Amino acid sequence: MTNVLFPMLQMSDSQFPSGAFSHSFGIETYISNGTVHDAPSFQHVLELFLMNQLVYTDGLACRFAYEWLESGKVDQLWELDQSLYALGMARETREGNRRIGDRLVKVVSTLYPNFIFEQYLDELKEKNVYGHGALVFAIVSHHLGIDVETAVSCYGFATASSLVQNAVRGVPLGQTDGQRILVEIQPLLTKSVEKIMSLDESDFGIGSPGLEIAQMQHETINVRLFMS
């Protein structure tokens, strides 16, 4: 078997063509109203984002998807995809996740063709599902025999890394500041993954009202770098 580190590094690279570079998921609203204006204020928001959005929704979805693949409950993946879409109260964020998800399914399924991706593509074509990056990470990791915690960790790191790259352009921050943040958040990321592994289905999808409002308000910001 090939070294599983390589595909995970490739998938977590912020240069991976997922389209995530166009989305701030509401963080641009905090930049626009001055809440985020330098490296520490961005890091604070990023940490809260990971502790909430990643832990209760995206990261938890990645874990569930992996576990359902493990137990052969593939249909539950498509239900999960629908729930993730239904959880999006802000249009731009919901559409952003859908675009990124759709793109990731198409790109990654050509890199690692397998039966689950074929089904995902079919469900997308039938418009039964919308596409979500968390599921793509779970499918690839499961396919390559990577354990669930590593899968969730990589997904979490990829999320953080793309938000940092966007903050470097959007706040703006220095490249070194951005990389330092990616080092400093690692303990929190580890804790977040531990928390994700300890939650159950009733915890899934707990939203962050303030963040949701920021994501909704993003629609009315005059000068925007990002689509969400």
Place this chain on the structure above:
Amino acid sequence: MTYTGYLQLEASERYGKSVLSDAYYNGVFKISRPTYTEEGLPLVQLIHVGGGYVDGDTYFTKINVRKNAKLAVTTQASTKIYKTRNKQVEQKSVYKLDEKSQLHLKLDPLIAYRDARFIQQTDVYMDKSAVLFLTDIVTPGWSKEGELFPYTCVTSKVKIYQNEKLAVYDHLRLKPDEDVRSLLQLEGNTHIGSLFFIHPSVSEEWIETLREELSSFPDAHFGVSMLPIPGCCFRILAKRTSRIEKVFAAIETFIHRTINNQSAISWRK
């Protein structure tokens, strides 16, 4: 299962008029005698005769609105949740909206006092042509020690299915010991209000005009956005219930002026 409070309502259309065709209640739930609003909607007030929700209470509400019928439901007073140390209070509501039916639900704020634990689950099954107006406000109760957040945990799950497909899933959990006032959460506020309005005529353009209308509340901290189905979710954070209610009233007036071409429902409160 025996509930602390059980309520079942049905509205139907008879000869072009909406009527309350079935009402059954048990335990601490009661309803007022239905009155009719100026627009001809039967209006029902929900009454909790026990005064408040306590340890281990369970509640179930089921409302069916039949084809072409309309119904307006409100509460007589706020929902107060007291100490629930042993078993959290559970409230489940199921609303079923048939073709071209309308359900307008305006609930008084939920007030969670010291050590309160509460979970509510609302499931709405609606036809594509049906209309839903639903509001929810969660506020912390007064505490002797002057704490801002005396309660333990309030959870609300709202799922809206349109033609059997999950379209909207709102999951809110306020847990004060997990820094509920921080950024991304209540952002320094104590009160949260949510309003869902699902109507076939809701469009991006309509939401844009609603935003313009709401610019008369420059200090209010809110957001509104289009849902995956024709409809919108409006969310507001505040430090007082009255502020949320004022903005909700403005939205209601706007809805009735722009979509129904009539004045807002007179809730008689």
